[in-house]
Amino acid sequence: MAVEHVVAQVTDIPEGQSRIVKIGEREIGIFNVRGQFYALPNICFHQGGPLCAGRISGTLTARAENNWKFEWTHEGEIVTCPWHALEYNITTGQCLAFPNRRVRSYPVRVADGQITVTL
């Protein structure tokens, strides 16, 4: 059954930053991307690394419309697992290296200055 958990105060996590919280046995990373909050599991599919403890940044991408030149995109939306550098889009849980790999993105709600996550 889905249960809502209060995990932090809005003021605890400034824009561009994150915090890892524990709900029962599960570790969850809470991220503030341009004022929107996101929650991802703190475990990488690859070798189980603490992906939410990684650095937050943009990343390099390339597309045909720009003749496959390197572009700096997704500023502030990417977290990189500190173990083996797999990148995840914080706003979707999508792993950048593998189209078919995505971590869960837990529902987050903000009310009365509190951040709640539904598991």
Next chain:
Amino acid sequence: MITIKAADGQTESIRVVDVDIHLHEQPKLMAKYCDLPWRKSLELMEEEVGRYNDIPGFSTGPRLDPPFPGGAAARKVMTAMQMREELDALGVDIGIIFPDHLLTLALLPNRDYAAAVARAYNAWLLEEWLCDNNNLKGALVAASQDPVDAARQIESYGKERNIVAVYLPCAGVRPLYGDRWYDPLYDAAQRAGLPVVLHSVAVVHPVFPLNLHELDTAIARHTLAHPFTLIANLVSLITSGVPVRFPNLKISFAEAGIAWVPFIMWRLDREYTEQRRQTPVLQDKPSSYIRKFFFATQPIEEPDDSRDLVKVMETFGGEDSVMFASDWPHHDFDHPRKVAQLPLSPAIKKKIMGENAARLFNLDGR
């Protein structure tokens, strides 16, 4: 210890030996163990944060690519206590220590200096990292520039309980390790009963096979540097007959995974069928010697179907010669469970996670 499923369906705790972990050596801390005049050089070296394996006059970093924000941070292990704590967290019981900066030792052009740095490292390692109650073991660093001095180091330290191997730096080594230049080193290692471990690192250098400036990305260069250097040195060792000339020398390879082994083994066997007289020292086909070598797992290949990797291992008798390595704390380290989760029998898991290494490095008999 890690837990695996035993044959009877119960769980079982098994010992984990990790044959490749790295300390971070700082030249300033090693200086007091270094002979003059080279001590003066180490004393002058300041380590800049962020310049990993990149100290002028000491280690040559492979930094050719533009930096960008984000990415993974470089990890370093500065003390024995830190190493012990981090290995405990990984479930590693016994770890065999290799250096960081001195992965590029073979690139130092000054022979006497290179040998002095190796001696300083070995003395510092023994004094400040290895003790009887932390289950940290050490590999002596051999300066390839001076095999006679390396042989003396092996003679000096060969009976130390916590010295279990001789590390042969492969990045940029010249000549390759099959050359008779190294015979004194092999003779000493054989007499001491210490296995040699060939271990590379990704650098760009004019010396074969590291002229990787042809490739414009780190992913391309790093993909090739490790297996290229190990393949080149393995071929050199086999074709010059090192395993025949030193029949009791124990030889192992680290840090290129294991999938390259059947490729070069079969190719050498095929060449041997028509070119045996090029290498009359060999008394049997190359694979008969390669099957006696040992191979460290990291970075373990990750095929979609892990049974393919098991099959690869079987091609060269890996059940008895593959050894778990994490390469902690480097960026491409492997967690023990990655290897322990391969579809292998519990008996073979025990061999790969610890027993093969215990046998090669004589961990229980020293």
